Amino acid sequence: MVASGATAQSLCDLLEASTRRHGDRTALVSPDGSATSYAQLEQHASAIAAFLRESGVEPGDRIGLCLPKGAASVAVLWGAMKARAAYVPVDWQGPAARNAAIQRDAGVRVLFLGEARADVLREWPQATALPTLVRVPMGRTGAAGAFAAVVAPFPAAAIEWSAVLRHPPLAPDGAGPRGREQLAYILYTSGSTGVPKGVALTHGNALAFVDWASEVFAPTPDDRFSSHAPFHFDLSVFDLFVALKHGATLVLIGEELGKEPKGLARCIAEQKLTFWYSTPSALALLAEFGQLAAHDLSALRHVLFAGEVFPLPALRRLTEQLPRPAFWNLYGPTETNVCTFARIPLPIAPDRTRPFPIGPLCAHCDGLVLDEARREVAVGGEGRLHIAGPALFAGYFGRPDLDTTVFFERGGRRWYDTGDVVREVAGEGFHYLGRRDRMVKRRGYRIELGEVEAALQRHPELREAAVVALPDAACGVRIDAHVVAVAAPLSLIALKRFCAEQLPAAMSPDRFVFHPQLPRTSTAKVDYPALLRVSSGGGAP
Amino acid sequence: MDEIANELRRFLLAEFLPGESAANLRDDTPLRTGGILDSVSTLKFVAFVEQRFGIEIEAHETGVRDFDCIADVAALVQRKRGR
Numbered sequence: 058m059v060a061s062g063a064t065a066q067s068l069c070d071l072l073e074a075s076t077r078r079h080g081d082r083t084a085l086v087s088p089d090g091s092a093t094s095y096a097q098l099e100q101h102a103s104a105i106a107a108f109l110r111e112s113g114v115e116p117g118d119r120i121g122l123c124l125p126k127g128a129a130s131v132a133v134l135w136g137a138m139k140a141r142a143a144y145v146p147v148d149w150q151g152p153a154a155r156n157a158a159i160q161r162d163a164g165v166r167v168l169f170l171g172e173a174r175a176d177v178l179r180e181w182p183q184a185t186a187l188p189t190l191v192r193v194p195m196g197r198t199g200a201a202g203a204f205a206a207v208v209a210p211f212p213a214a215a216i217e218w219s220a221v222l223r224h225p226p227l228a229p230d231g232a233g234p235r236g237r238e239q240l241a242y243i244l245y246t247s248g249s250t251g252v253p254k255g256v257a258l259t260h261g262n263a264l265a266f267v268d269w270a271s272e273v274f275a276p277t278p279d280d281r282f283s284s285h286a287p288f289h290f291d292l293s294v295f296d297l298f299v300a301l302k303h304g305a306t307l308v309l310i311g312e313e314l315g316k317e318p319k320g321l322a323r324c325i326a327e328q329k330l331t332f333w334y335s336t337p338s339a340l341a342l343l344a345e346f347g348q349l350a351a352h353d354l355s356a357l358r359h360v361l362f363a364g365e366v367f368p369l370p371a372l373r374r375l376t377e378q379l380p381r382p383a384f385w386n387l388y389g390p391t392e393t394n395v396c397t398f399a400r401i402p403l404p405i406a407p408d409r410t411r412p413f414p415i416g417p418l419c420a421h422c423d424g425l426v427l428d429e430a431r432r433e434v435a436v437g438g439e440g441r442l443h444i445a446g447p448a449l450f451a452g453y454f455g456r457p458d459l460d461t462t463v464f465f466e467r468g469g470r471r472w473y474d475t476g477d478v479v480r481e482v483a484g485e486g487f488h489y490l491g492r493r494d495r496m497v498k499r500r501g502y503r504i505e506l507g508e509v510e511a512a513l514q515r516h517p518e519l520r521e522a523a524v525v526a527l528p529d530a531a532c533g534v535r536i537d538a539h540v541v542a543v544a545a546p547l548s549l550i551a552l553k554r555f556c557a558e559q560l561p562a563a564m565s566p567d568r569f570v571f572h573p574q575l576p577r578t579s580t581a582k583v584d585y586p587a588l589l590r591v592s593s594g595g596g597a598p
Numbered sequence: 599m600d601e602i603a604n605e606l607r608r609f610l611l612a613e614f615l616p617g618e619s620a621a622n623l624r625d626d627t628p629l630r631t632g633g634i635l636d637s638v639s640t641l642k643f644v645a646f647v648e649q650r651f652g653i654e655i656e657a658h659e660t661g662v663r664d665f666d667c668i669a670d671v672a673a674l675v676q677r678k679r680g681r
Contacts, residue, residue, distance in 0.1 A: 313661060316637035320657035338638075346641055549618040550627060550634060557633025565633055568616075 067235035067260045071302040079304035088311030093128045103226030105136025116141035121165035123149045133169045141232040143240035146288040153177045159245045171195045175209035190215040237261030246503045251511025255454035256391045265421045265447035266394040270299045278304035285335040291391040318347035326352035333360045336501030337367035344375035363387035364501025373405045388415035392450045396422040417486035422446045442479045443472045497526040499534045502563040512559040523583045537592040538566035546571045602672040625669040653678040
């Protein structure tokens, strides 16, 4: 019998229950192949929690992680939650300035930093005190980002990882009473003004989703889950907490392997994975480059995808190569996690061209389709999907101004405007139609085009920059940057390098178009429709 | 070796850097850490190299440390063809 989320007050209750039942079983397989048992994970997490308490961390504080995926990063996030603090993960290979901006925005008390990333610390302004630092060894991860050339020294005051783990474990109630309303983690996503925004989620939010997933997918301790998504991406919530709630094994896929389809196919076979969850982009690459036929993938029971629309030809190719598992299309923004779901009926008819629906609402979510004036739209009509229920996030961290733009009250309940335009079809649930703002999805990542523009506008040799996104057969969505150089056109190589230093890889423009000046509307605003015509080949720059 | 490097350069310029001057894409220009190739374009580049030079490149040979510039890739091609 698995602990019901209905009685759990915290995600930590789930890990502790699994440890009591399955202490000797393998909780984690690290990217280097080493195994961590439930008892070891619980012990490390409790030692980290004790260290955090000793360092003055109070309930409600934030703990930062800039670490590669591995047993250490998993132990840190559990340790943070056991201390009743919220964990704040970032893309450890991401630009230093962006990572530092996120950790500063969250006001982290303690930062667990991979030893190769001391360059992140240079981005703290002198006036702001650095958080308490823990230096975490990374071993050979086989990975390096745009920071590869930067070797920054660690401050002498940094605490060694091994010293943290020597703390005697904190008891489950050692940080005071747990409650579902307490923050568990803050996931930062692209912000339209150039500043990432922190989606703050509570233990109750996560437990509502985890319990729903338990009901639908009924995992067992014999299951082996993939952990493909990085921890700052909300797909990881399923991997981390559903797998460990059920005493199953979570196979951590490192950042480099995650991008390498041939190696991923081998990993699914060798690790005998039963659950796979990732973006459609990763699965499409697996179908195209993974040589799936060369492997025995018969253990796989469920393939879940979320984060973007799965282009039908790629989905068909994948399901033809993997006819056994059930395929599930999950939909939901980070603010709610998954709120609709649908199983893909197989085989996919060869003449089908219509995308699959995102499906009906999950049992723990309520939904409304509303028009611009917030009037309810009848089944069959177009409108924006609004969600209510226990999975609804607490708010944007430190940004009540943003909260007022997405929340409203109706019938005594709080509703969230997803911004996603949908149509409900009787018997099928919702169909996703798109968005009316400047947010796009690429490789599962939410990208505010305004954030890309803000980064380009920081380039000293660019006078102006405007960015458009358009559909692309090869990569789903292409991002074109239209720019005006101060003097002569810049080297493309130099521009791309600048972007790699400023933006996560998924946000870097694919193409640059130089203009003497940007086209303007009669009200002197950038004429985006004109730029889109240029991008799609309908007009000269 | 120079011929291999030039062939790689021609492909990279045509495919990922249209309009860029060949002189700016040096043998040691970082391709991955410099933002020229992302994860998807890296796969395309690997597929091109395999096909054009008739070699098989293993996953562990395409890590960022060993596969980040034209010189790295040209050396890998030469090593593989020499076998």
